[in-house]
Amino acid sequence: xxTGHTLLAVGGAFLAAGIVGRAGVxxxxxxxxxxxxxxxxxxPHTPGLSLVDDPAELGVLAELxxxxxxxxxxxxxxIEDLVAGGRKLALAGTGYLVLNIGGGLxxxxxxxWGTREALVIxxxxxxxxxxxxxxxxxxxxxxxxxxxxxxxxxxxxxxxxLALYLAILQPVLGGTSGVQALLDFGKAFLFLVVxxxxxxxxxxxxxxxxxxxxxxxxxxxxxxxxxxxxAVAHELGVSDAIGAFMVGAVIGGSGVAxxxxxxxxxxxxxxxxxxxxxxxxxxxxxxxxGVVVPVLVAAVVTIGLNLGAGLYAAKLHSFDRQxxxxxxxxxxxxxxxxxxxxxxxxxxxxxxxxxPFVAGYVLLLAVIGPLAVLRSDKLTWLLPNRLFK
Numbered sequence: 001x002x003t004g005h006t007l008l009a010v011g012g013a014f015l016a017a018g019i020v021g022r023a024g025v026x027x028x029x030x031x032x033x034x035x036x037x038x039x040x041x042x043x044p045h046t047p048g049l050s051l052v053d054d055p056a057e058l059g060v061l062a063e064l065x066x067x068x069x070x071x072x073x074x075x076x077x078x079i080e081d082l083v084a085g086g087r088k089l090a091l092a093g094t095g096y097l098v099l100n101i102g103g104g105l106x107x108x109x110x111x112x113w114g115t116r117e118a119l120v121i122x123x124x125x126x127x128x129x130x131x132x133x134x135x136x137x138x139x140x141x142x143x144x145x146x147x148x149x150x151x152x153x154x155x156x157x158x159x160x161x162l163a164l165y166l167a168i169l170q171p172v173l174g175g176t177s178g179v180q181a182l183l184d185f186g187k188a189f190l191f192l193v194v195x196x197x198x199x200x201x202x203x204x205x206x207x208x209x210x211x212x213x214x215x216x217x218x219x220x221x222x223x224x225x226x227x228x229x230x231a232v233a234h235e236l237g238v239s240d241a242i243g244a245f246m247v248g249a250v251i252g253g254s255g256v257a258x259x260x261x262x263x264x265x266x267x268x269x270x271x272x273x274x275x276x277x278x279x280x281x282x283x284x285x286x287x288x289x290g291v292v293v294p295v296l297v298a299a300v301v302t303i304g305l306n307l308g309a310g311l312y313a314a315k316l317h318s319f320d321r322q323x324x325x326x327x328x329x330x331x332x333x334x335x336x337x338x339x340x341x342x343x344x345x346x347x348x349x350x351x352x353x354x355x356p357f358v359a360g361y362v363l364l365l366a367v368i369g370p371l372a373v374l375r376s377d378k379l380t381w382l383l384p385n386r387l388f389k
Contacts, residue, residue, distance in 0.1 A: 009051045009058065014270070016042055016051075017277045032135055032333075033367040035273050039280020040363075046285065055281035058274075064227070065275025066131050067244040068268045071226040073134040073152065074248020075261050076143050092150060092313035093157030096331070099312075101126035101165075103305045111294060113351040116172060120345045123165055124358045125302055129335025130155050130241045132366065135272060136330055136373050147323040150313060151330050159242035160192060162337060169341075173348040187236045195229070195246035200253070207255035215263060222251060222260050223267070282339065288360035291353055295360040302365065306332045307382055321388050326376050328383075333369035334362050 104125030108118030233243020310328025
């Protein structure tokens with residue numbers, strides 16, 4: 001696209017997301033599926049006006065949205081809380097992964113589309129969307145709830161696992177050798193360890209580096225740090241989401257955290273909306289028609305698995321029934337990682353049904369998840385009271 005067309009596409013994306021979002025909010029709908037719906041309506045896969053021919057043309061803007069969403073989540077997260085969670089948090093995160101990855105793998109084999117296809121489906125079903133979970137916690141005003149701290153810890157464990165899973169999956173799909181995959185995982189793990197150490201013990205140094213009386217300079221510095229952290233993480237084989245998250249955690253443990261928290265809010269909201277809009281652009285609703293039944297079954301299976309994980313995590317931390325439901329529903333949505341796996345499946349020449357299945361599955365849960373979270377007080381019946389006696 002030339003400059004004029006690019007500006008028109010970006011401006012149209014913001015306006016469309018804002019108009020559809022405002023209309024939906026007036027009748028009580030959450031913004032996330034509305035932003036995605038706006039993207040689908042103005043995307044290349046639906047009749048009528050299309051802002052872009054290829055959603056990848058706006059890919060950098062989508063990545064910025066992901067960076068700011070996860071950077072904000074890192075600001076809210078405390079490494080001390082993660083360390084304090086210790087064994088219980090590790091067990092909760094492991095339980096979540098065992099249930100969801102294991103259930104996703106079993107479902108993949110039941111579809112009988114192939115072994116490599118089953119591995120892709122396991123990842124798509126097993127890993128929740130960091131970006132959507134973050135936005136949901138913000139919209140529901142639950143960032144500081146005890147169970148939300150646990151949810152954020154589970155997300156971190158998920159993203160660390162994500163690096164390992166990709167390292168395993170690449171050679172299986174024919175991308176890299178096993179030795180290279182292990183080296184990539186080692187680099188990614190070392191990167192995370194270094195950032196975690198800085199976040200826990202480097203608060204004073206970070207404060208001196210970022211302290212400025214001028215808000216403009218502070219914004220420039222933390223934006224640069226967040227984007228650079230995401231880029232380095234991506235180059236090392238970690239998701240750029242976890243890189244931005246860890247940079248947020250580093251700054252969140254410093255003396256400038258309260259000011260950064262306030263200054264990043266407009267960036268989070270604007271680029272976050274753009275992320276979900278562009279996410280919608282990539283979804284082809286026409287391709288989903290042939291896999292409707294597997295998509296519906298997968299959604300039901302995922303709801304059951306996540307509620308089971310929520311119950312297990314709540315029992316470990318002595319949470320009540322409502323908190324268990326909140327945990328299970330908050331981590332229900334799937335998103336960016338699932339779509340990455342779908343694109344890997346296409347590149348590897350796997351069964352042509354995998355990509356539309358993942359797209360339909362992600363879209364359905366992106367609608368169900370936010371609605372369920374914002375009405376979770378009316379959904380406690382999903383976990384019978386006898387389970388908490």
